[in-house]
Amino acid sequence: MAAERPQAGVPVVIAGAGPVGLMLACELAAAGIATTVLERALEPSAMPKGNGLVGEIAGVLSRRGLLRGQKGLHAFPAPRYSFGALPLRLNPLRPNALRILPMPQRRLEGLLEARARATGVDIRRGHAATAFKDDGGRVLVEVASAAGRYTLDAGFLAGCDGAHSFVRHHLGIDFPGTTGSQLVRIGHVTIPAGAIHRTRNAIELPGGARLALFQANHTAAGSLTVAPVSVLDRGAPKELYIVATQEPLGTQEPAAQISLEEMEASIRRVLGARLPVSGGQWLRSTVANSRLAARYRIGRVFLAGDAAHVFSAGGSSLNTGMLDAVDLASRLAAVLDGSEPLETLEDYHTVRHAAGELALRQTRAQSALSAPGPEAEALRQVLGAAFRSRNPHRYLATLLIGKPARERRA
Known part of the structure; x- marks a missing residue:
């Protein structure tokens, strides 16, 4: 026409x-x-x-x-x-x-x-x-x-x-830009209240593991982020959470839809433990891009x-x-x-x-600070300590000097 x-x-x-x-x-x-x-x-x-x-x-x-x-x-x-x-x-x-x-x-x-x-x-x-x-x-x-x-x-x-x-x-x-090397799986899941102990800023699993809410929890295998949906939508059920895992991409491809079983397996690999989840919605995987x-x-x-x-x-x-x-x-x-x-x-x-x-x-x-691996973990520890110090420049200089922070001058 x-x-x-x-x-x-x-x-x-x-x-x-x-x-x-x-x-x-x-x-x-x-x-x-x-x-x-x-x-x-x-x-x-x-x-x-x-x-x-x-x-x-x-x-x-x-x-x-x-x-x-x-x-x-x-x-x-x-x-x-x-x-x-x-x-x-x-x-x-x-x-x-x-x-x-x-x-x-x-x-x-x-x-x-x-x-x-x-x-x-x-x-x-x-x-x-x-x-x-x-x-x-x-x-x-x-x-x-x-x-x-x-x-x-x-x-x-x-x-x-x-x-x-x-x-x-x-x-x-x-x-132009870059494509990330990590696969992120994300979606809404239900975590029964009786299966965890929830505080204001964290949840605790039966085995004793503690997961901070609203931020990445890093392990040797990747990271896991957990956040209650009710913080964003007051009408949402209290047991509904946004869960995201991050693992090395490898040969996997991102998918617009993944199964709850795939999400559970990813959680187990990252945590080394089981997080009781059910009723997955909007489950998908993606790779981060950084372009301008x-x-x-x-x-x-x-x-x-x-x-x-x-x-x-x-x-x-x-x-x-x-x-x-x-x-x-x-x-x-x-x-x-x-x-x-x-x-x-x-x-x-x-x-x-x-x-x-x-x-x-x-x-x-921020991506570099959130990456897996010993180098990124060392970066997080060093910069985290510097941010907490009163004088970040002096703290980093002390590291370069190699003298323990509490050692008195000879």
Whole structure:
């Protein structure tokens, strides 16, 4: 079927209705800019993804009023957090405190979509961008849907369409980086209350093994992370947990679905003991990638979120991606209302690519700290002791000198 004539001009077309695309749409709508959001999927994914927001974006959502009236949702300063496998003690009273907003990603998407629709954003589910052409003055976006094909005449196109971004591929932008050497198995499981003893920050197994909650528990074979789902979703059963194991990849391939038996076997290999789990949901395996697009902008087309970067650790993906959206929206609004020239849009690439590089560096550092093996374990022990000391520089210098810390000077 031939495509219809181009529909009336739209200032901005957004590919992707995930958190980044919806955040961009909300920010533009707040500035009075009309947008059309194209989303291939007919419905939001029910699969659990992100478990909350960490960083500046938590405060941004609060200031935008998106959390107002939402029971159980509030951003708070974290007195403690982990950098890789190292626990950090943070001062929550400082102005630049690290803020956390526990919230399942599906709830975040629901809040953003409701705000977007309420402010007039045109969200088209079941519609996918299949091609586009930037002629210098506009972007013609070809769209396919169940009802047929058509073309949108857009001022700008933003690719917020994930790690396998069609927009990035169509632009021919390189996406260099690395693929991890560890296989992560993750999913929701039930751990009966009678089978463990749970405290505020840990669970204890019948054999005496103690597992810290919310952080990786390292062993010689890998690591295991356990977290109660009820911390993110107050309506969740108390016995429901998110469990993730990490083991060397070897010859295995990641899979969109794995069995409960595979998850149990992985837990036994990592712990050297059995963790009583049942009723697995959303069980899958994945390999972490760490990549950064070479360009965030070509002409009138932009990348944001996972289309521009993917990170291997540290909970930085949504924070960095949604801040991309906030930055891009302000720059597009300034150009569209005539207060800034078109050339200033290059600043989006300059500023946000640098932010992506910084996030890539620190998440790779976190991955190194979380890796298995004696070298990584030594790194965790040395840096952990340095972080706990009053003077990390002096502590490390003492190690180099080779004199025991408590030995008096001769």
